Amino acid sequence: MNNFDFSLVDARARYVQANAATLRWMLARPRLAGAFLNTKVNSLNLADYGDADGVRGPAYLYGWIQGRGLEAVATHAEFFEREEPDLAAELDAAGVALYHSLRDLQRRDGHGYFCYDRDLNPVYVGADGALHQQSAAGGVFTYSDAFFAKGLIAGAARYAPADVPQHLTYLAEVIDAIENRRFQMDERRHLSPHAASDEPEDFGPRMILLGAAGLLHRIGRSEHSAFADRFIAHVLERHFDPESGLLRNVPGTDVCNVGHAIEFVGFALDHLQGSAEPALVQRLQSVLSSSFIRGFVGPGLCLSVSAATGAPLSPYYPWWSLPETIRSAALCFAATGNGEILSIWEQADRAFFTHYWRGSVAYQTLTSNGPFDFVPATPDLDPGYHTGLSLLAAINMIDQPKEPSMH
Template identity: 65%
Template sequence: MTAFIAQTAPRYMAANVATLRWMLERPRFHGIYLNTKLNPLTLEDYGAADGWRGPDWTYGWIQGRGLESLATHAAAFTETDPALTTALDDAGRALYGALDKLQGRDGHGYFRYGPDMQPVCGPDDGPLAQQVRGGDVFTYSDAFFAKGLICGAARYDPAELPRHLAALGRVIDAIGDDRFQMAEKVPLAPATAAAEPADFGPRMILLGAAGMLRRLRLAEATTYADGFIAHVLSHHLDRGTGLLRNVPGQDDCNVGHAIEFVGFALDHLGKNGDPQTLKALERILVASFDHGFAGPGIRLTVSARTGQPVSPFCPWWSLPETIRSAALAFEATRSTEALRIWQAADARFWDVYWRDDPPVAYQCLTPDGPVDYVPATPCLDPGYHTGLSLLAAARAAERISSVPTQ
C-alpha cells in the first residue's frame, strides 16, 4: 500500500506537466481558445472537411473547463515549475478575458460557437441555426463558464470575483427552479428545461465548484453543496444496489457520473464529513465501479435492475475520475475497498488508455478496442477530467504519505 501511494503523486504530476505543455504548444483558435482537437485514433488534426469537429467550431464547454484547468495548474506548479506557471498564466489570462467578454454579452456561455463566435445549435450532422439567447434558462456551459471565470478572476482579476460568484449563484438557483436545460443542441426555452427528466447531472457538476471554492478561500459561497449531496442521496440512490439512478424511478445508471459525484462530494466534505454520508459515498463508489468496470474500462451505462452494463462504450474520463474519488475515499476512511479501486483504475488507465506521444488518453474504447466515438465534444481533454482528477489524487496521496503510520 505505502509503496503504491508514494509513487502516484510524482507520476500523476509528471503526466499533467506533459499534457499541459503539449496543449500550450498547439496553435490556438482565434489566437486565444485552447485547441485540443485531433482525431483520437489517428492523432491527426481535424480540418474544415470534418464539419462540426473542425476548427471553425469552438466549444464553450471545453474553454470553460480549460480556464479552470489553466488557473488551477498554474497555482499548483508555482514552486516546482515556474516556467510552466508563467506559460499557463499567459494562456489563462487571455482566455479569461475572452470568456468574460463572451459571457458579458447576455450573461451566458454556450455549448457551440460558430466561426464568428456567435452561439449556434442543431444536430452534429444537420443544419445549424442561431442559438436562442439563454435568458432565465441556464445550462452546463453556463456552469463551466462560471467555474472557469471564478478561477480566472481569483488569479488574474480579483476585483471581479463578486460578479462571477453571482453568476455561479444564478446557475445554482436555476437547478432548483427547473430552469436548467441539459440539452444544449436544441433551442433554449423555459418549457424545454422544465420538461427534462430530473437527472442528477446538473447538481453533480455544480457540486464540483464547492471544493474549488474552498481552495480559493471562498468557502462562504459553498452553502448550497450540502443540500445538493443530500438531494442526490435521497432521490437517486438505489438502496438495494448502491447505484445512482440517473433519474428517480428509471433504470439507467451513468456510473461514471456517480463516481464523479462521489469525488466532488468528498472534495467538499473532506475526511471530517458525517460518518453516515461518507459511508454512503463509499458504497456508491464501490457499487458503481464493480458494476461498471467491464472490458477495457468503465461502461457508460449500467442497468439498476440487472446490475449489468447496457452500453459498450468506455470513455476515458471515468477512470481518472475514479482515481480521484478512490484516493479521496481512502484518505477519509482508509478503506481497503477504496484502495482496491484506486489501484485497479490506476492500472487500467495507464496500461490501456494512456498514450505517451502525445500525452493524452484514447477518448473511448469498447471491448473491441479504440473507437471513433465522441462522448460530448471533439476536443480532447484540456487538463480537466484527467488533469484536475490526477492533481486532486496527487494531493491526497501527499497528505496520506505525510501522516505517520500508527
C-alpha cells in the same frame, strides 16, 4: 502489466508527469481566435481536425471545453509554481488571455454557450444534422454556464481578483436555475423555459456544479458553498438505490451512469474536506464501490449499467471515468483508510495508464474491440479537466500529512 506495482509515491510522479505532458502539448498548439485553447485532434490517429471536419474543426468553438480549460489552466498554474515554475509561467500567459476572452464572451448576455461559430455566434447541430442558430438563453441556464462559471471563478481568483464577485453571482444564478427547473441539459436544441422544465430530473447538473464547492474552498470563498450540502442531500435522497448501491440517473428509471456517480462522490468528498458525518462518508463510499464494481467490466468503466441487473447498457468505455475514479478513491481513502478503496484506486490507475493513456493525451472511448471514434459531448480532447484536475486531486491527497489515526 501483471507486475504493475502500485505505490502512492510512484503514482504521484506518474500523475505529475502526465499532467505536465498534457499541458505542454496543449500550450504548444496554435490558439483558436487568438486566445482559446485548441485540442481539436482526432483521438484515434492524433491528426488535427480541419475545416473539412465540420463542427469538429477549428471554425467551431466549444464553450464547455474553454470553461473546463480555464479552470484546469489556472488550477495547474498554481500547482506547478512549486514543481516546474517555467511551466506555471506558460500556463499563466495562456490563462490570462483565455480568462479575458471567456469573460467577454459571457458578459455579452450573461451566458456561456455549448458551441460558437467562427463569428462567435451560438449555434448547435440539431437532431436533423443541420446547423442552427441557438436561441438567447434568457432565464435558462445550461451545462455550458456551469463550466463557464467554474472556469471564470478559478481564472478570476488568479488573474483578476476584483472580478470574483460577479462570477460568484453568475454561479448563484446557475444554482438557482437547477433548483427551480430552469436548467436545460440538452444544448443541441433551442433553449427555452419549456424545454428546461420538460426534461427528466437527472442528477447530472447538481453533480457537475458540485465541483464548484471544492474550488470555492480553495480560493477562500467557502461562505458561498452552502448549496453543495443541499445538492449532496438531494442526490442521495432521490437517486440512491439501496438495492444496488448505485445512483439512478433519473428517479424510478433503470439507467445508471456509473462514471457520473463516481464523479459525484469525488466532488462531494472534495467539498466536505474531511468534516463529514461518518454515515455520509459510508454512503458515499458505498456509491463509489458499487458503481466501480458493476461498471468495471471491460477495458474501463462502462458508460451505463442497469440498476436492476447490473448489466452493461452500452458498448462504450469512456476515458474520463477512470481519472474521476482515481480522484474519488484518493479522497475516500484519505477519509476512511479502507483497503478496498485503495484497491479500486489501483485498478482504475492500471486500466487508465495501460489501455487509454498515450503519453500526453488519452483515447476518448474504447469498446471491447479497442479504440473507437465516439464523441459523447464535445469532439475536442480534454484540456486538463477530467484527467488533469482528477489526478491533481490525488496528488494533493498524497502530499497531505497523514493523521496517525487514519488507519
